[in-house]
Amino acid sequence: MKQLPMLDLRLQYEYMKNDIDAALKKCLDHQKWILGPEVKELEDKIAAYLGVKHCIGASSGTESLVMSLRALSISLTGREFFDGTDEIITTPFTFTATGDTILRAGATPVFIDVDPDTYNIDVRKVRQYLTSPQKGKVVGIVPVHLYGQSCDMDEVMRLAGEFNLFVVEDVAQAFGGSWKGRKLGSIGDFGSFSFFPAKNLGGFGDGGIISTNNDQTAELVRMLLKHGGKDKYNVDHVGYNGRLDTLQAAILLAKFKYIEEFNERRGRVAGQYDNGLKGLDGIVTPRTLPDAQHVYHQYTLRCTRGDRDEFQKRLKDKGVSTMVYYPYPLHKMKVFGNGRSKTFGSLANAEKASESVFSLPIEPLQSAEDTAYVIECVKGLVS
Ligand SMILES: Cc1ncc(COP(=O)(O)O)c(C=O)c1O
Structure with missing residues (x-):
């Protein structure tokens, strides 16, 4: 009987074996395991592909979301973390990380229902919430491009403009997808991607990347992923060890070709x-x-x-x-x-x-x- 898995990573490895093996060998030769040259090369290639100014490699899609939100908290409020009165709108029909990173950034997630056919957040209901008496101090929205399909980004960005909200696109499932020809992750204030092995662009372990056109918040994310400072022995912010591994970057560069x-x-x-x-x-x-x-x-x-x-x-x-x-x-x-x-x-x-x-x-x-x-x-x- 046939056995059909959801995904066959071994088959994909065989298909790209020469490129991946050569990439690994290069790392073994140079031994620059932390922020080695492959990390910057991947960041530059993906930034050009998405059409954004900055891409910053991260240790996972989850940490990419947290660091994006934290950078926004610091730049918009001057506080390290949001507080419970700061509301961030998102979908309840997503992977846990979308909501739990909002909690980790200190804010309150507001779950709004999805469209019954696309399963993405229902932008009409988001508008209803933003004009309802139940609305609190909404600071941002995290739309998720579920299963690889874009949300209605025209309306998301219209709402963001009208109600002065930031937008962090959760692009974990939609690397390469677009909305009206614009690559996902290039439309909001931040795009947050995952390189979990099963993703459309997946590594051989955890990884992620953050995209943005904003120089100031890009700089903040670069600090946050190195413990919170430009100098990691003298830090400014509550940071993370959130870097993308050189080895993952090398594998991802090989796979990015495909x-x-x-x-x-x-x-x-x-x-x-x-x-x-x-x-x-x-x-x-x-x-x-x-x-x-x-x-x-x-x-x-x-x-x-x-x-x-x-x-x-x-x-x-x-x-x-x-x-x-x-x-x-x-x-x-x-x-x-x-x-x-x-x-x-x-x-x-x-x-x-x-x-x-x-x-x-x-x-x-x-x-x-x-x-x-x-x-x-x-x-x-x-x-
Ligand atoms: C929608 C969504 N957001 C966030 C994440 C978190 O990414 P990661 O597993 O790389 O931390 C995932 C992936 O698992 C996801 O599917």
């Missing part, structure tokens, strides 16, 4: 899934916005009838792996309880999504034959 090709490959797999699964009774395929260039970090279906767990089990029995991103919306988690977060109105779309979505294998090197096999298996669930 990012456009691999995103296109993901698009092809997604197109085949769309053609095979669209219109099936009981299954909803992803809705893409015409202005968003989706990079399909995940291809996520929603079941409208039947039992999602049962679907997953039946697919597993046929050798098809699936995953649920995410089974618990953030506002239901203990960590966001005890008054640490706020919700606005009903979060029913996020709750429904967490009960009904599941993602199919989307390995860029997956053959058309394997994709067709997955399609047949999914059709079998609802016929």
Whole structure:
């Protein structure tokens, strides 16, 4: 029987082996493990690719978010951390890190429901909150480009302008994606990316990068990731050991050569899934916005009838792996309880999504034959 994983990192390594092995050998030769030349080379290449002034390598996507928020706290309020009266709007349907980094930066996350079809934050509800009596001292918004698809960045930026909010784009899942031709991570005040191995551009361990056009906040992030000072033995701010490893940067530089090709490959797999699964009774395929260039970090279906767990089990029995991103919306988690977060109105779309979505294998090197096999298996669930 076929065994189809969500992603096959070994296959990808074999495909890029010469480039990756050469990159590793170069590091072994120079032995500059901390902030070696590959880190700056990667930062410069990604900055040029995104069309931004600065990119700063970081130890993970999570630390990228924290350091972006901290830099904004220092530059906007003069305080090291936000405080609980500072509200930051985000989605409840995301990875924990999006919300928990807001807590770590000292602020209160305000969870606002998602659009039922794209699963991204519903910008109409964000506007409703910002004009409602429940609104507190909102300082910023962290839109998440979930599964590789951009939020409506026109409206996010309009709201930011009208209500004087900063925008930190969480681009962890959308490296290479764009909105109306502008690369994600280049639109808000900061873009925060993850190089977790399974991401569209993934390393061989943890890593991340921060993008910005602002010289002052870029400088602050560079201080924060080195313990909080320009001189790490005489520091100004409460900082982190948040640097990107040379070794990861070297691997990422080798893999970066393939990012456009691999995103296109993901698009092809997604197109085949769309053609095979669209219109099936009981299954909803992803809705893409015409202005968003989706990079399909995940291809996520929603079941409208039947039992999602049962679907997953039946697919597993046929050798098809699936995953649920995410089974618990953030506002239901203990960590966001005890008054640490706020919700606005009903979060029913996020709750429904967490009960009904599941993602199919989307390995860029997956053959058309394997994709067709997955399609047949999914059709079998609802016929
Ligand atoms: C939406 C989102 N935000 C933040 C993160 C955190 O990134 P990392 O795992 O690199 O810390 C992830 C990835 O896992 C993510 O998917």
